[in-house]
Structures are given as C-alpha cells and as structure tokens.
Amino acid sequence: MLRLQVKGRQARFKAYGCPTAIAVGEWLCEQIEQNGLESMKAVSVEKIRAALEISEDKSHCALLGEDLIRALLK
Numbered sequence: 001m002l003r004l005q006v007k008g009r010q011a012r013f014k015a016y017g018c019p020t021a022i023a024v025g026e027w028l029c030e031q032i033e034q035n036g037l038e039s040m041k042a043v044s045v046e047k048i049r050a051a052l053e054i055s056e057d058k059s060h061c062a063l064l065g066e067d068l069i070r071a072l073l074k
Contacts (some may be wrong), residue, residue, distance in 0.1 A: 002064045006072060009033055020058040024065040027052055040069045 002025050003014040011032040013025035027048065032040060048054065048062040 002068055004028060004068050004072065006032055006037055009036060011037075018058070018061065020052075020054055020061040021064060023052050024048060024054075024061050028065055028069065037072065041073060043069050 001014075001016045002021055004025065005012045009032065011029040013029050015022045015025040028040075028043075031043070043066060045059065045062045045066050048065050049059060052062075054062050
C-alpha cells in the first residue's frame, strides 16, 4: 500500500510493504517538492524504474507510484 498526501509543494507518504515501495514513495515526494505536482504528469513506470533502478520483479512498486500520481492529478 502506498499513500501520498500533497499540500502545495509539501508531500508526505505512508507505505506498507517492501523497501522498494517505500523508495518509490520517497522518490515521488522528493520530485513533487522539487518540481511541483504538475510536473508529475510525465511520470511513468519506466521513469520510476530507471530513476530507482528497480528490477523487473519489483516493477509492481513503480506501477503503484504511477497509479498514485494519476489519481492525484484527476
């Protein structure tokens, strides 16, 4: 499970699961705080996997991050 709370340029996350899911939450928060939520429109599974060097067997964690951003931008 991955939760993200965004207020302006402040972002906080809560993650339950493997270290990769926690890393995705941390990376998303850093990106939002540095670049703003609107810049996250370009985030994809491939971009998250490349940034964090996530292996194929843990790609579901990157998908969690992409789904979360898509939901936030709606």
